[in-house]
Amino acid sequence: MAKENKSKYALLGLLNFVPLSGYDIKKWTDNSLRFFWSENYGHIYPLLKELEKAELVTRQKVDSEKGPSKNVFTITQKGTKEFLAWLKQNENPETYRIEILLKLFFSSKLALNEIIVKLENHIHQQEQLLSEYKEVENGFDHIKDKRIRLSAEMTMSYGFMHAEMNINWARDTIAKIKTFR
Amino acid sequence: MAKENKSKYALLGLLNFVPLSGYDIKKWTDNSLRFFWSENYGHIYPLLKELEKAELVTRQKVDSEKGPSKNVFTITQKGTKEFLAWLKQNENPETYRIEILLKLFFSSKLALNEIIVKLENHIHQQEQLLSEYKEVENGFDHIKDKRIRLSAEMTMSYGFMHAEMNINWARDTIAKIKTFR
DNA sequence: GCCAACATGTAATGAGTTACATGATTAG
DNA sequence: CTAATCATGTAACTCATTACATGTTGGC
Numbered sequence: 430m431a432k433e434n435k436s437k438y439a440l441l442g443l444l445n446f447v448p449l450s451g452y453d454i455k456k457w458t459d460n461s462l463r464f465f466w467s468e469n470y471g472h473i474y475p476l477l478k479e480l481e482k483a484e485l486v487t488r489q490k491v492d493s494e495k496g497p498s499k500n501v502f503t504i505t506q507k508g509t510k511e512f513l514a515w516l517k518q519n520e521n522p523e524t525y526r527i528e529i530l531l532k533l534f535f536s537s538k539l540a541l542n543e544i545i546v547k548l549e550n551h552i553h554q555q556e557q558l559l560s561e562y563k564e565v566e567n568g569f570d571h572i573k574d575k576r577i578r579l580s581a582e583m584t585m586s587y588g589f590m591h592a593e594m595n596i597n598w599a600r601d602t603i604a605k606i607k608t609f610r
Numbered sequence: 611m612a613k614e615n616k617s618k619y620a621l622l623g624l625l626n627f628v629p630l631s632g633y634d635i636k637k638w639t640d641n642s643l644r645f646f647w648s649e650n651y652g653h654i655y656p657l658l659k660e661l662e663k664a665e666l667v668t669r670q671k672v673d674s675e676k677g678p679s680k681n682v683f684t685i686t687q688k689g690t691k692e693f694l695a696w697l698k699q700n701e702n703p704e705t706y707r708i709e710i711l712l713k714l715f716f717s718s719k720l721a722l723n724e725i726i727v728k729l730e731n732h733i734h735q736q737e738q739l740l741s742e743y744k745e746v747e748n749g750f751d752h753i754k755d756k757r758i759r760l761s762a763e764m765t766m767s768y769g770f771m772h773a774e775m776n777i778n779w780a781r782d783t784i785a786k787i788k789t790f791r
Numbered sequence: 792g793c794c795a796a797c798a799t800g801t802a803a804t805g806a807g808t809t810a811c812a813t814g815a816t817t818a819g
Numbered sequence: 820c821t822a823a824t825c826a827t828g829t830a831a832c833t834c835a836t837t838a839c840a841t842g843t844t845g846g847c
Contacts (some may be wrong), residue, residue, distance in 0.1 A: 434806070435709055442716040452826050465711035472807060474828055496814040497839035509685055516719060520709050522735050528616055528701050530646035531767045535623040535697060537757040543698070554703050567748070576718040583783050585712045594775040601765050609760055615834065633798050653835060655800055677797035678843040 436476055439466055441504060441512040444486060450499040451477055456545045460565060461581065464588030477502055485511060535600075541606050548599040548606075562588050611691045617657055620647055622685060622693040625667060631680040632658055641746060642762070645769030658683055666692060714783075729780040729787075740771050741768050 442458050443449055451473045458468040477500075480486045486530030491501045504512070529551055536544050566585055572578040614736055626628055632654045639649040658681075661667045666689030672682045685693070709730055717725050747766055753759040 435707065435712065436806080438714075439712055442712065445716065445719070450826075451828085462712075462715065465706050465715075466706040467705045467707065469808065470826095470828075471809070471830090476720060478828095493816090495824075496817075498751045498825090499826060510763055512716075513719060516716060519725070519731060520713070521710065522739070523616055524648040525646050526616065526648065527646040527704065527768075530768055531616065531620055531623065531643075532701070534643065534646075534761055535626065535693075536761050536763045537755070538626070538694060549699070550700060558703070574718070575790075580715055580717050583698070583717075583786070584715045587708075587711055587779050590775055596773055598768050598771045602767065605705065605764070606760070609756075617834080631798075632800085650799075650836065650838070651798095652802090657801095674797075674844090676845075678799090680798060 434476075436468060436472055437480065437535065438512060439468065440473070440476060440480065441508055442516075444502055444504040445509060445512055448489075448501045448503040450491075450501050452499060453501075460568065463565065464584055464591075467571045472608060473578045480508070484508075508572075525610050545603055545606055546571060548603050552599045555592045555599070562592065602606065615657075616651060617653055618661065619696045620649065621654070621657060621661065622666060622689055623697075624682055625685040626693055627688060629670075629682045629684040631672075633680060636684075637666055641749065645743065645744065645765055645772075660685050661689070667690075722790065726787055729784050733780045734779050736779060736780070737771045740770065740773045740777075743773065 439458070439462070440454060443454055449457070451470065454473055454579065455470060457467060458466055468557065471501075477486065477488075481488055481502070484505055486504055487504040489501050489503065490498060492498045532547065536547075562585065569578065569581045569585065570583060620639070620643070621635060624635055629640070632651065635654055635658075636649060636651060636747055639647055658667065660671075662669055662683070665686055666687055670682050670684065673679045690737045710728065713728065714725065717728075743766065750759065750762045751765065753762060
């Protein structure tokens with residue numbers, strides 16, 4: 430068997446908040462979930478079709494306030510049940526695949542200053558993320574429901590800590606390289 | 611086009627240190643690279659075949675000191691060239707898919723103490739990793755070459771900082787939940 | 792003799808990305 | 820009228836995991 434489809438639960442989880450179209454789902458993952466999750470159309474639309482077939486969601490054609498009409502998907506009882514079962518399950522440990530670390534592991538073939546450039550680049554990317562995250566954070570102010578806000582804050586703080594950790598690590602590493610002889 | 615095969619560079623990078631069999635490569639990723647990279651046989655063997663066909667590596671049948679004979683792969687000039695080109699390239703930002711965060715984002719459907727259990731579990735997993743990492747670290751003591759040791763240390767420190775950050779985040783989050791009303 | 796570790800591989804399946812193709816609607 | 824955004828989808832492709840299948844060698 431191949432690995433389990435987690436995208437499925439990402440979609441069901443979002444639909445469990447509110448009915449959405451494929452386009453809306455992409456918006457959510459690009460905004461609120463960007464700290465820790467991503468999806469693309471090429472995965473979303475076929476998956477919605479599957480979920481519909483499995484009777485985990487239903488489709489309604491709805492006129493949009495803005496732009497063309499859309500296919501809005503609503504989670505079914507069966508879908509909710511499957512989503513909640515996943516939610517309660519234990520997580521398996523993640524396997525990591527971090528390209529910059531793979532390169533650094535092999536970096537004895539690079540000049541020290543080439544490595545430093547890579548690390549500076551990494552710092553820049555993470556700072557960029559940090560400022561993007563701050564914008565998403567502002568959006569969270571509008572969340573009225575305290576429990577939902579708590580959920581958003583928990584994941585958001587991970588995003589910040591992760592980016593900060595990356596920056597600290599890169600700075601420490603640059604310092605270590607500069608004292609290398 | 612689909613995403614680029616980074617496993618290819620992981621294998622070439624290892625073979626650029628020393629000729630290895632598929633089995634050996636798995637050993638390496640399970641040990642020294644486990645901080646940030648993983649591979650499995652179902653990927654390694656077909657990939658080695660491809661690399662051979664593309665003339666990036668060559669195969670030699672070699673008698674093993676222990677156990678049956680093995681297919682040892684050696685990187686070619688062409689392979690080294692391609693590996694170094696990748697090494698010098700800029701990295702694209704990673705996209706993250708962190709299951710526990712996906713669950714926490716949807717966790718308003720869970721009881722607070724269920725979330726705490728999840729976080730405690732996460733802490734436990736990360737502490738487990740930390741102690742496994744320490745064993746790998748001991749193995750690094752044998753590395754004579756100072757530059758190679760530096761490379762190993764840089765990636766190792768990421769592993770430690772990453773696990774520690776996760777633990778800190780989970781602890782902070784538990785504290786936050788406990789004061790929630 | 793048997794188990795653990797060594798060693799290699801395929802098959803089945805599904806995950807996930809990118810590029811392409813198409814068209815509707817609205818604001819300027 | 821035209822550009823931006825809204826909206827949906829397919830095709831082609833590669834990545835990646837798990838399960839399965841097979842056989843060797845050495846130590847106890």
